[in-house]
Amino acid sequence: MQRPISVIITLLIISIASVVVALSVGSYTLSPDQLWMTLTGNGTPLEHTIVWELRAPRAYTAFITGALLSLAGALMQVLLRNPLAEPYILGVSGGASVLALLAMSAGLSTFWVSGSAFVGALISIVIVFGLSHASGNWNPSRLLLTGVVIAAGWAAVINFILSVSPEKPLRGMLFWLMGDLSHVTATPLGFAVLLVALIITFALARPLNILARGELQAQSLGIEVKPLRISLFLLSSLLTGVAVTMAGSVGFIGLVVPHMLRLVVGSDHRILLPTSVLAGGSLLMLSDVIARTLIAPQQLPVGVVTAIIGVPFFLYLLNRNYATRATQ
Amino acid sequence: MIRLQTHQLTISIANQTVCDKLDLCIESGQVWGLLGRNGAGKTTLLHALAGIREPDSGTIILNEKPLADLSRRQVAQQLGILLQQHEDSFPSSVIETVLSGRHPHIDRWSWEDENDQDKAAQALAEVELSDKAQRCLDQLSGGERQRVAIATLITQSPDIFLLDEPSTHLDLVYQIKLLNYFREQTIAHDKSVLMSLHDINLANQYCTHLLMLLDNGEVLTGTVAELLNTGTLELLYNVPFTRLQGENGDFFSPVTS
Numbered sequence: 233m234q235r236p237i238s239v240i241i242t243l244l245i246i247s248i249a250s251v252v253v254a255l256s257v258g259s260y261t262l263s264p265d266q267l268w269m270t271l272t273g274n275g276t277p278l279e280h281t282i283v284w285e286l287r288a289p290r291a292y293t294a295f296i297t298g299a300l301l302s303l304a305g306a307l308m309q310v311l312l313r314n315p316l317a318e319p320y321i322l323g324v325s326g327g328a329s330v331l332a333l334l335a336m337s338a339g340l341s342t343f344w345v346s347g348s349a350f351v352g353a354l355i356s357i358v359i360v361f362g363l364s365h366a367s368g369n370w371n372p373s374r375l376l377l378t379g380v381v382i383a384a385g386w387a388a389v390i391n392f393i394l395s396v397s398p399e400k401p402l403r404g405m406l407f408w409l410m411g412d413l414s415h416v417t418a419t420p421l422g423f424a425v426l427l428v429a430l431i432i433t434f435a436l437a438r439p440l441n442i443l444a445r446g447e448l449q450a451q452s453l454g455i456e457v458k459p460l461r462i463s464l465f466l467l468s469s470l471l472t473g474v475a476v477t478m479a480g481s482v483g484f485i486g487l488v489v490p491h492m493l494r495l496v497v498g499s500d501h502r503i504l505l506p507t508s509v510l511a512g513g514s515l516l517m518l519s520d521v522i523a524r525t526l527i528a529p530q531q532l533p534v535g536v537v538t539a540i541i542g543v544p545f546f547l548y549l550l551n552r553n554y555a556t557r558a559t560q
Numbered sequence: 561m562i563r564l565q566t567h568q569l570t571i572s573i574a575n576q577t578v579c580d581k582l583d584l585c586i587e588s589g590q591v592w593g594l595l596g597r598n599g600a601g602k603t604t605l606l607h608a609l610a611g612i613r614e615p616d617s618g619t620i621i622l623n624e625k626p627l628a629d630l631s632r633r634q635v636a637q638q639l640g641i642l643l644q645q646h647e648d649s650f651p652s653s654v655i656e657t658v659l660s661g662r663h664p665h666i667d668r669w670s671w672e673d674e675n676d677q678d679k680a681a682q683a684l685a686e687v688e689l690s691d692k693a694q695r696c697l698d699q700l701s702g703g704e705r706q707r708v709a710i711a712t713l714i715t716q717s718p719d720i721f722l723l724d725e726p727s728t729h730l731d732l733v734y735q736i737k738l739l740n741y742f743r744e745q746t747i748a749h750d751k752s753v754l755m756s757l758h759d760i761n762l763a764n765q766y767c768t769h770l771l772m773l774l775d776n777g778e779v780l781t782g783t784v785a786e787l788l789n790t791g792t793l794e795l796l797y798n799v800p801f802t803r804l805q806g807e808n809g810d811f812f813s814p815v816t817s
Contacts (some may be wrong), residue, residue: 315649315650441656442660444649445646446649448607452610452643
């Protein structure tokens with residue numbers, strides 16, 4: 233119990249530090265003093281605008297998106313009984329991307345692009361749900377195959393749209409596909425979704441621990457497996473849908489954050505889920521700082537950065553883990 | 561009291577009948593051995609009795625209530641099953657795994673308390689794995705993994721133990737120790753056991769009753785004294801058997817030509 237608590241406290245500190253960095257760093261960097269003055273309402277109008285209108289909404293959206301994706305990834309891995317599962321594997325982001333790209337090629341505003349993305353995510357969820365439900369079979373490998381094939385279908389449509397699209401919206405489309413936070417508007421909805429999801433997943437956490445031990449074992453320990461699988465599918469898909477709606481398909485976070493935390497805190501979902509939220513949120517927030525400063529004034533899509541800093545960190549953790557095991 | 565009862569239970573797998581209109585009655589204090597050839601449906605029958613597989617027809621009654629009317633959680637509080645296969649997709653420590661046996665007894669929002677921890681620690685001591693409590697499951701041998709599963713079941717502490725090949729991977733010493741443990745529980749705490757076994761002589765030594773799955777859904781049930789003889793064994797395994805006199809009872813051995 234000692235270790236998980238210290239990990240949670242560490243992650244809370246990292247999260248707060250990430251917020252400070254995200255608000256201070258950029259083309260106009262604020263000193264801690266300046267930031268404090270601005271936050272308490274004593275800064276210059278310019279600083280006020282930079283912090284409250286430019287950086288805070290991005291930091292907020294980055295945190296919520298990263299948190300939702302990590303949570304969805306952790307749930308998806310148990311649902312599919314596969315440590316390599318990630319939020320996009322069942323085609324949610326594919327459906328969202330297709331409709332978002334269509335909205336972009338029609339020249340619609342950011343608001344409509346987000347709206348279309350959410351509708352696309354829902355369509356994809358309904359298709360996969362319908363196919364699984366009709367077969368009456370919610371076993372992980374079947375669900376995985378259904379989702380992967382649907383995702384492949386969406387990918388083909390995405391490639392089709394990209395190939396026939398005129399030059400002008402193409403860059404925006406590619407950014408959206410890689411995950412982009414440069415056009416975000418902060419809505420309280422994301423926070424509400426995250427909060428509700430956290431409460432629900434906390435009630436599901438112990439059943440998830442049991443489900444991770446296999447379907448038969450879970451049943452024999454008192455879990456109603458099918459209703460749990462269905463709730464997991466709906467919950468993780470909806471969280472993914474909301475995340476994609478806010479920032480496009482930011483890759484890597486949903487696969488790697490839950491994994492990293494499994495290595496650090498173990499497989500107890502009561503610890504794993506809240507720590508994934510904190511770690512995923514912080515990672516995406518910091519990635520976004522790098523995305524907008526690395527080659528400033530030009531901005532990178534944040535999805536590129538998540539992978540660049542996530543891959544070495546993950547490999548380090550993985551190797552460290554094997555090393556400690558070998559010496560045991 | 562009657563722990564586990566079936567009325568007219570019919571189960572089949574892929575057109576093969578496992579049992580046809582089986583009436584079974586397992587009382588507290590009884591240890592039942594389940595014998596049958598490979599593929600006779602021992603596991604299928606155990607899964608059906610545990611409620612994790614739908615029977616074709618008939619009813620199963622658990623502690624005098626129909627199994628179909630109970631929630632999974634209520635079933636798990638009264639009946640535990642040792643599965644033959646263990647799926648370990650995610651890393652987990654030995655103690656976490658054993659503690660998972662308490663799940664049916666803990667409220668949704670509660671965490672395991674000291675009592676649960678104690679039960680898990682005792683179960684681990686029972687299978688002599690206390691020193692490996694913090695190990696990861698994938699660092700265990702097959703026999704140790706089986707003992708972790710048994711400890712999980714002990715931690716669950718149900719009234720009825722269904723054991724699917726409990727002696728798999730176990731050394732002779734542990735086989736005897738664990739069968740002793742389950743027999744003791746049955747007698748001292750009014751529990752019941754139904755276990756599939758390959759070793760007829762272990763069945764002879766530890767069981768009070770037997771359930772034999774023959775071909776075509778035919779089932780023999782009765783006490784060991786009634787049922788265990790060379791005649792039924794030949795019917796069951798389709799090889800000639802001989803009965804040998806031992807110091808503490810008889811032994812059965814297949815006759816090899």
